[in-house]
Amino acid sequence: MKNWFTLLTIFACIGLNTSLNGQAQKNPKRFYIENPAKTSVRMTFKLLNNLVVLPVFVNNSDTLNFILDSGISNTIITDQALADKLNMVYLREIQMYGFGSDNALTAKHSTENNIRMSGILGQHQDILVIPDPDIDFSRLLGIKIHGLLGYSLFRDFIIDINYDNKTIVFHAPRTYNYKFKKKSVTIPISLIETKPFITTKIIQEDSSIVECRFLIDSGASFALWLDLNSSRNIKIPERNEMLYLGTGFGGAVYGKVGRILEFGEGPIKLKNVIASFSDSSNSFPGKFSDKRNGTIGADILSRYNVIFDYRNNKITLRPNSKFKDPFLVNMSGMEICCPTPGENLYSISEICHNSPAYNAGLRRDDQVILINQQELSKLSLTEVHAILTRKQGRKMTVQYLRNGKINMTTLVMNRSI
Structure with a gap:
């Protein structure tokens, strides 16, 4: 992968x-x-x-x-x-x-x-x-x-x-x-x-x-x-x-x-x-x-x-x-997991301080719904991980759910290595 x-x-x-x-x-x-x-x-x-x-x-x-x-x-x-x-x-x-x-x-x-x-x-x-x-x-x-x-x-x-x-x-x-x-x-x-x-x-x-x-x-x-x-x-x-x-x-x-x-x-x-x-x-x-x-x-x-x-x-x-x-x-600084295996619902399991994801306001346990208009519910976890690596150097729009409220944010997938 x-x-x-x-x-x-x-x-x-x-x-x-x-x-x-x-x-x-x-x-x-x-x-x-x-x-x-x-x-x-x-x-x-x-x-x-x-x-x-x-x-x-x-x-x-x-x-x-x-x-x-x-x-x-x-x-x-x-x-x-x-x-x-x-x-x-x-x-x-x-x-x-x-x-x-x-x-x-x-x-x-x-x-x-x-x-x-x-x-x-x-x-x-x-x-x-x-x-x-x-x-x-x-x-x-x-x-x-x-x-x-x-x-x-x-x-x-x-x-x-x-x-x-x-x-x-x-x-x-x-x-x-x-x-x-x-x-x-x-x-x-x-x-x-x-x-x-x-x-x-x-x-x-x-x-x-x-x-x-x-x-x-x-x-x-x-x-x-x-x-x-x-x-x-x-x-x-x-x-x-x-x-x-x-x-x-x-x-x-x-x-x-x-x-x-x-x-x-x-x-x-x-x-x-x-x-x-x-x-x-x-x-x-x-x-x-x-x-x-x-x-x-x-x-x-x-x-x-x-x-x-x-x-x-x-x-x-x-x-x-x-x-x-x-x-x-994956330079986003966030790791996405599937809390309930078998269901295509994904959340942030880990996030690095001062990473692109962190600086864009994303936090641990946020449920990620869309990435660049792609519905994650239609993707496997392996496909979600692939998105996070191929978007390096580009802006990424993320829709996420936190405390029952849907939010939007944008981060830049920096490639420094």
Whole structure:
């Protein structure tokens, strides 16, 4: 998507991986293809703000929407009411940390769950239930989101994501044969605490070159995040803006946003990439144990068709139709959400002080009705976000509802980065 809209879903589960995986010998916690005659399963997905959303069934549930997230270790349910409805049994509580808060969050660990997708079954699955109202992906994506799928799927399949046609193929690793395609590039990855990392170079605004280690996070819809605390060589561009970066455990997260000249190497190199800059010592309790310099999000990943192969420690990238699209950023200073997922009613969830939207009189919780005579009730949330990025440098007329009164205002979408 041509927007700067982030979901900061980088979870650090203290002591989690060893203790949960240690039970695997008693009850194999594996995903597998149900039909033994098949070696792969293909399905379609919804692409919302660069995120892959899959239809999933947990135990005896109706169809649920889960984000495919390479940046997390375990399956997560973010809907406590759903967990209660499924009569999930909890073994213990686990302390978790994430962006936006110095305090630990208590997650509930449930086991012996069945997770099913079309033609795929995972038995004896561990699920973490996170009862935190700040983690509300539904209002940020416009449809009901129930949770996230992480490492277990990537461990058990070779996963081929085609962002162009919104299809995903899960291949059985033992029978999969790579078919070389023109312009494809295979890159080695390192798995650290179940998460994939690559090492590549960036060229900064001052033309300096920095080699960085990046987490690959398909569950974060931004392009690139750089941790200023990880290296003295990482610099904030002179042309930058303080913007809303996303939602973490503690609520809204803000940071500097600018551009780097180049990201990556060879035929998959990207130019003028939007990057956010924050200090992990301020947004995360302590340093990352994996010594990352930053995170690659889905606004970069979705410019390729991607094959994740954890078994062989590699990822294959092939530029797709979006590869040469410019990286755009919402400079209005306001973030629009859908308070009631499924209904096309939109309001301002966050607004930056002294931004074009703020200076035009808009405030948090205003209901936005029209933008330049376009009725938002006829648009998806993804289409609304696109409007906020393509109108840069132009005047934008906004009709909004506040305290039962309809108002009009005009703002200029400045492009300073």
